[in-house]
Amino acid sequence: MGKPIQALRARRVRATGLALALLAATPAPAQAYIDPGSGALALQALLAGIFGALVLARKTLRDLAARVLRVRRGPSDEGARSAATQGDG
Amino acid sequence: MSSQRAARDLLVCVSLVNLCFLRVWAQLLPGATPVSNLYYMRGPPARLHYVAALLGVALLAGAAWGLGSWARRSGSRGFENAARAGFLGALLLAANAVLDQLPFGLRSALHGNLAAAGVALLALACAGAAAWSLWRRPARLFRVAEGVALALSPFALLTASQAIWTLARHDGHSFGAAVFRSPASASALPARGPGSPRVVWIVFDELEQRAAFSERPPDLVLPAFDRLRSEALFATHAYPPAGDTRLSMAAYLLGLPVERVEPKGVATLACALEGGGGSEDCWEDFPNLFARARDAGFNAAVAGWYHPYCRLFERALTACAWAGLPYWEEESWGDSIGRLWEELLRPVPLVRTWLSPSERSRRAHLRAYREILGAALAMVSDPAIGLALLHFPVPHRPDIFDRQRGVESVEGRNSYLDNLALADRTLAALRRELERGGLWDATTLIVTSDHWWRALNRDGWGLDPEERELLDGRFDKRVPFLVRLPGQTRSQRYEPSFNTLLLHDLVLERLAARLGSPGELVAWLDARRTSLRNPHLQVGTEPRARAGQARIAAGPGF
Numbered sequence: 001m002g003k004p005i006q007a008l009r010a011r012r013v014r015a016t017g018l019a020l021a022l023l024a025a026t027p028a029p030a031q032a033y034i035d036p037g038s039g040a041l042a043l044q045a046l047l048a049g050i051f052g053a054l055v056l057a058r059k060t061l062r063d064l065a066a067r068v069l070r071v072r073r074g075p076s077d078e079g080a081r082s083a084a085t086q087g088d089g
Numbered sequence: 090m091s092s093q094r095a096a097r098d099l100l101v102c103v104s105l106v107n108l109c110f111l112r113v114w115a116q117l118l119p120g121a122t123p124v125s126n127l128y129y130m131r132g133p134p135a136r137l138h139y140v141a142a143l144l145g146v147a148l149l150a151g152a153a154w155g156l157g158s159w160a161r162r163s164g165s166r167g168f169e170n171a172a173r174a175g176f177l178g179a180l181l182l183a184a185n186a187v188l189d190q191l192p193f194g195l196r197s198a199l200h201g202n203l204a205a206a207g208v209a210l211l212a213l214a215c216a217g218a219a220a221w222s223l224w225r226r227p228a229r230l231f232r233v234a235e236g237v238a239l240a241l242s243p244f245a246l247l248t249a250s251q252a253i254w255t256l257a258r259h260d261g262h263s264f265g266a267a268v269f270r271s272p273a274s275a276s277a278l279p280a281r282g283p284g285s286p287r288v289v290w291i292v293f294d295e296l297e298q299r300a301a302f303s304e305r306p307p308d309l310v311l312p313a314f315d316r317l318r319s320e321a322l323f324a325t326h327a328y329p330p331a332g333d334t335r336l337s338m339a340a341y342l343l344g345l346p347v348e349r350v351e352p353k354g355v356a357t358l359a360c361a362l363e364g365g366g367g368s369e370d371c372w373e374d375f376p377n378l379f380a381r382a383r384d385a386g387f388n389a390a391v392a393g394w395y396h397p398y399c400r401l402f403e404r405a406l407t408a409c410a411w412a413g414l415p416y417w418e419e420e421s422w423g424d425s426i427g428r429l430w431e432e433l434l435r436p437v438p439l440v441r442t443w444l445s446p447s448e449r450s451r452r453a454h455l456r457a458y459r460e461i462l463g464a465a466l467a468m469v470s471d472p473a474i475g476l477a478l479l480h481f482p483v484p485h486r487p488d489i490f491d492r493q494r495g496v497e498s499v500e501g502r503n504s505y506l507d508n509l510a511l512a513d514r515t516l517a518a519l520r521r522e523l524e525r526g527g528l529w530d531a532t533t534l535i536v537t538s539d540h541w542w543r544a545l546n547r548d549g550w551g552l553d554p555e556e557r558e559l560l561d562g563r564f565d566k567r568v569p570f571l572v573r574l575p576g577q578t579r580s581q582r583y584e585p586s587f588n589t590l591l592l593h594d595l596v597l598e599r600l601a602a603r604l605g606s607p608g609e610l611v612a613w614l615d616a617r618r619t620s621l622r623n624p625h626l627q628v629g630t631e632p633r634a635r636a637g638q639a640r641i642a643a644g645p646g647f
Contacts, residue, residue, distance in 0.1 A: 034116070034126055034129070034414065034416065035123035035125050035126055036112055036115060036116075036123075036189040036190070037111070037112070037115040037121065037123065037189050037190035037191070038115070038121060038122065038123040038124070038190075039190060039191060040120055040121045041111060041114060041115050041118070041121040041190045041248075042187060042190040042191060044121075044244060044247055044248075045108070045111075045187065045190075045241060045244045048241060048243040048244035048247055049237075049240050049241045049243075049244065051243050052239065052240035052241055052242055052243045052244075053240040055243075056236070056239060056240055
């Protein structure tokens with residue numbers, strides 16, 4: 001009995017959240033004379049966002065780069081290097 | 090909760106709140122402020138706004154982080170859902186603020202009629218996708234949103250450092266590359282003798298013919314307007330050059346049919362003229378009314394709002410007072426915080442409707458009105474001034490008068506009609522001052538408006554019942570046009586329609602001591618009215634009267 005009630009509540013919360021979200025998503029009314037923005041901040045935000053995304057994804061990017069390098073060198077190259085390393089030792 | 094997780098959450102909160110403040114930053118940071126805003130500013134934003142905005146971001150982010158952490162620790166599903174709803178709301182406010190920052194052309198295209206259908210479809214699709222995602226996999230949606238906020242966190246550092254830099258370099262008169270210096274005045278020309286022409290031109294912003302005269306509600310008493318009408322030429326079908334102050338005042342002062350204008354700097358207005366032509370700096374490249382008056386030997390003065398008259402015409406004006414639009418000028422912390430909240434919550438429709446028209450903006454409007462009235466009273470009683478343009482910010486919104494109590498008021502709910510009563514009171518005060526100084530019968534008095542009543546929603550608060558009743562779903566684009574010649578004691582009604590742009594030339598004619606009688610004025614109007622296009626003429630409203638059919642009424646009855 002508890003579970004369906006909990007599920008219903010969760011749905012209500014989601015529906016309310018969605019309704020609020022849609023309301024808030026409507027455009028702000030134009031101010032009569034003052035221009036709200038020049039686009040410069042949007043550009044700054046975009047550049048900062050790209051920088052932030054790169055920092056956040058640095059581990060993934062490192063892994064990706066390593067994988068690409070591995071593919072380029074090829075498995076034989078990798079094996080030869082491994083043999084050479086062993087020989088040095 | 091690990092300290093790494095806590096730091097990550099705090100960063101998300103700071104980033105999100107900072108994005109919600111985007112509208113604020115766009116107006117406070119010199120590099121982000123649209124150049125068109127500079128035209129209306131009296132000076133750079135006050136220092137305290139930078140401190141308030143920085144503190145606002147820090148405190149709100151801290152509060153959001155604290156509440157979120159507490160909700161998570163409490164283990165209550167209800168609190169967690171509430172925190173998620175709050176997060177989602179902030180995300181949408183932020184998204185809305187970002188939309189506002191798109192370049193003007195792109196924003197116009199988004200809001201334009203052609204794009205409306207496409208945008209609606211796109212919005213529906215996005216809403217559908219968000220709904221599906223929220224319904225089926227809420228955790229994933231929040232993870233993505235968190236990731237976006239986290240990626241944008243360097244932007245918070247960027248805005249904060251710009252704000253601190255601007256604050257550190259704040260010198261009270263420069264804002265980035267723009268410099269707001271105190272305008273100088275032209276030297277006073279020798280006073281002309283008694284009997285010399287003198288013109289006082291009053292522009293009441295957004296004064297409408299219908300509300301003021303032709304369909305005035307019975308409970309609205311406007312004795313000063315009625316008295317003036319009983320002894321002046323009174324046109325019933327005068328249409329302004331344009332539907333907004335920016336264009337109309339430019340047209341009036343240049344005497345040219347201005348089709349488009351665009352502010353380009355502190356004292357620069359680009360304009361395009363009807364039928365071609367224009368300039369990137371029309372105040373510099375075309376002669377204006379004040380320069381012409383000065384060339385003719387008259388001292389010119391302006392008291393007005395909106396256009397930065399004192400900066401624009403400093404070489405031609407011997408006296409000037411200007412009240413700009415309120416642009417982060419407030420000096421109190423309360424006002425600053427109120428302003429921040431307004432900018433933050435502007436996109437939320439329900440909040441817009443519930444909040445009353447901001448008392449702060451009404452106080453600023455009242456301050457501007459009082460400043461202009463004070464200067465105007467001094468100008469009209471100065472016999473050395475040959476031409477005075479008085480551009481009052483009433484009956485334009487917001488409402489600053491309570492006509493029931495007969496007092497200026499920024500509290501409670503008043504209407505356009507209340508501000509109309511204030512315009513009448515203003516006219517009465519100016520007349521008293523002219524009479525007191527013995528200049529009433531030596532002055533040509535012109536009363537008109539720059540545009541009709543546009544019945545804009547008052548800060549989303551909607552129209553008053555009395556406003557709605559008067560408006561009745563119809564725009565009436567006529568504006569009052571009253572010209573009282575020196576010594577005139579009888580009313581003269583003029584019915585043919587015309588574009589009030591001709592006032593520029595009419596003022597110059599009067600300064601040249603021509604058109605001294607009502608008959609000459611009517612003949613001149615008849616001749617001139619057809620030579621000017623009347624872009625706002627409402628077809629079907631023109632009376633049967635044709636040119637030359639103006640009639641002289643006996644006494645005040647008309």
